[in-house]
Amino acid sequence: MNKLLQLLGANSQFSTAELAAMLGEPEDFIAAQIKEYESKGIIKGYQAVVNWDEIDDARHVEALIELKVSPKKDLGFDEMAERCMAFEEVESVYLMAGVYDFAIIVKGETMQDIAMFVAKKLSTIDGVLSTGTHFIMRRYKDRGMNLYSPGSEADERSLIL
Amino acid sequence: MIDYTKYFNKRIKSVSPSGIRRFFDIANEMDDVISLSIGEPDFQTPWHIRDEGIRNLEKGHTWYSPNRGFSELLKQITEYYERRFGLSYIPGDQALVTVGGSEAIDLALRTLVDEGDEVIIPQPSFVCYEPLTVMAGGVPVIINTKNEDHFRLKASDLEASITPKTKLLVLPFPNNPTGAIMERRDLEEIAEVIKKHDLMVLSDEIYSELTYGGRNHVSIASIDGMYERTIVINGFSKSYAMTGWRLGYALGPEPIIAQMTKLHQYGIMCAPTTAQYAAIEALKNGDRDVNKMRDEYDMRRRLVVDGFNDMGLSCFEPLGAFYVFPCIKSTGLGSEEFCTRLIMEKHVAVVPGTAFGKCGDGFVRVSYSYSLKHLKIALERIREFVKELENERQG
DSSP, X not given: OOHHHHHHHHOTTOOHHHHHHHHTOOHHHHHHHHHHHHHTTSSOOOOOOOOGGGSTTOOOEEEEEEEEEOOBTTBOHHHHHHHHHTSTTEEEEEEOSSSSSEEEEEEXXXXXXXXXXXXXXXXXXXXXXXXXXXXXXXXXXETXXXXXXXXXXXXXXXXXX | OOOGGGGSOHHHHHOXXXXXXXXXXXXXXXXXXXXXXXXXXXXXXXXXXXXXXXXHHHTTOOSOOOTTOOHHHHHHHHHHHHHHHOOOOOHHXXXXXXXXXXXXXXXXXXXXXXXXXXXXXXXXXXXTHHHHHHHTTOEEEEEEOOGGGTTOOOHHHHHHHOOTXXXXXXXXXXXXXXXXXXXXXXXXXXXXXXXXXXXXXXXXXXXXXXXXXXXXXXXXXXXXXXXXXXXXXXXXXXXXXXXXXXXXXXXXXXXXXHHXXXXXXXXXXXXXXXXXHHXXXXXXXXXXXXXXXXXXXXXXXXXXXXXHHHTTOOOXXXXXXXXXXXXXXXXXXXXXXXXXXXXXXXXXXXXXXXXXXXGGXXXXXXXXXXXXXXXXXXXXHHHHHHHHHHHHXXX
């Protein structure tokens, strides 16, 4: 496992100097490495993990949509995925092994928004057999971070030598 | 009102409580304090190890074990020492499971030390050796290790401290608080002196799994002629993040372990059995956890050493444990003043080097058993503090 990617994956705010110190490599080497990952698309970007539940009128709803499809000769999984991805409401698209084919994360301002989006845009895509919409009610943990009980990070250790 | 002090044993009266308490009291009263002062892993005990403890409680395994510890645990401990450090001990005769490494240290000192015997203790080092020596009736003889030697014990200093009354050397490496280690050639020189003067060694190897830079811990017991002169102390606290389970052990010559077992039998009965069951699991299936934690500590260590050197507090590269021991003399402050002002002005707690011996003055102990995120914030605050001190001196 690449340690540099692991560190950045957990916290992209380390400076190159800090990363260089931690990994025991020269700073310019680390900077070059990051640049290379970025240009090759291995590092796709840097985002904040936002806890929308903490914002009163966030108008931020997300749902997981199960999609069953029937791929055709010139309309395979990749082509169907690309159609789904094209909508800006769609946050993530995953091809799944199991009882359905795609898991799609859709975001909107209200549940109604999402329900309408699924009915009008997703389920009407050629080859889509059925959809199942699951609204996300609360995010307890997201991208490795505890969003539910922030106090759980508090140090419970006693002060002794 | 009874004057209870008149009942006190004269030795206990001479032992002073750890001076660090006052400091921790200040820290406890602040709610935004960033501490780098704790001397135990921040990791929780790996789940499979905890689970084994739980499973045995569920099964109702709630009785005493044999005084020495469960034979399966003794077997696992001796196999582990063979596998990791190339030392073979007979589980039934040469091993004893104790309540933490601390109990084993106490037993060893009480077993070997007679009234007036001198025990050589290198400092800076963990706080228990001196008082436990005094309680055993011994006389602590302190050797100050030095920054320029990377806080290793020099054979010449050892030689100079030996008198006809010397009986035992305490060898605390990898070292708390300095992070110093002893490499094979250092130990070979020490071993020559020990053999020449017919002494014994208490080797506290509690941090043996935490050495960095590709260096495996070397036990002095593996040096020629030292196996029969060494009591090895180790335990599960640091390597498996099991501090609260209180489980340690001693390995050594059969007659010495037999005497220690006698004391243990009368004073303790046996180490907690839930912890013993968990420890068997740790030794059987815990190598991966140890490696993972070591890698994580190593990254933190590099970050912190680099941070201190960069802010002008020179810090030799510690190759063991989870402490760095930067020199703060350049700030013009003594250890205690530095720490007091740091906690009052920046709400960052580190431990004055003097807590670990007078020669620790001019240094502070910084623990890096904290998350990278936490360490980053703490380093930034210390950096500000050092800069402000500098401005103060120039202004």
